[in-house]
Amino acid sequence: MERDSTDGHLARWLPVIPDLDPDIEGAVTRAEELTRYLRKIREQALVDVELERFEYDTLHKLAGRGGRAAPSELASDLGLAPASVTGRLDGLERRGLVVRTPSRTDRRRVDVELTEAGRAIWRKAMDRLGGEEHRVLGALDAKERRQLSDLLRRVMVAAESGPGGRRP
Template identity: 35%
Template sequence: MDVVGRISAQWRERYPDLDLSPIEVAGRVRRLGVLAGNLPDRVVGDARLTRVEFEVLSALHRAGGAMRPSRLTRETLSSGAATTKRLAKLAEEGLITRSTSGHDRREVDVRLTDRGREIVERVFPAQVEWERELLAPLDEGERAQLADLLAKVLEPLDPPG
């Protein structure tokens, strides 16, 4: 029995008439998120990035151009202060540049540097392979089904935008 199963069993002893299925699903999703939340050294190599820092670089790479910090905050589910701190570190490491927006001088545009782009292009395939290993207990159909079910749960919580 996994940790969440043991926790659920303990709660079931205290509340035998309560439906604890939400704990069994949400608890496992949260636990998986925590356990998978840090990219192992073999994935990031000498880049020494946290997952969220890598997500910032990845968002910029996917965008193919500049992004505003507010959009990066939304895409990485971070606070504005956390994004500001991450951007400062990434700029100090030479992975991004920040410049005044050409559209609105009150805004800042964030772009990948060549070094930041190289890191994403090197680390992203390793990240995907690592995540494939995490999901190895599931066959292709089960992975697709899990992805669809999680998307269905997330849809009302995380509207597109």
């Protein structure tokens, strides 16, 4: 079996902490390293498409709501104060990535909509990151990917039910 950087990490720490569980330490360290790697890929994808992280996050949440949402919904999705979202939307609107339109259901409010340009730049960033995710997880066959996803779900259920966790 091929070795990775975590194998070296374990080799260093096992003599120092003899009761260290190499499977737990290995799993946690690999998860952290994979997250760090994918974060780096995402940041490069955003540089490539000329988006700031906060812009991408806002477009991503908006796309996840079908391309249209109230600013208050976006604020909730992003975990931000409404005033912070207003500033983000101002910049995105100046760039032509979103537009504000009268609400279809309540004429006292406005909705935010992705423009074609906004959807295109969001998709371009998603495609770059998704391509690398597929490449990396392509080391596993379909059955192994399903198994990994199922195992990680069990771990996340335990994490989300513990102190500081957040159950959906």
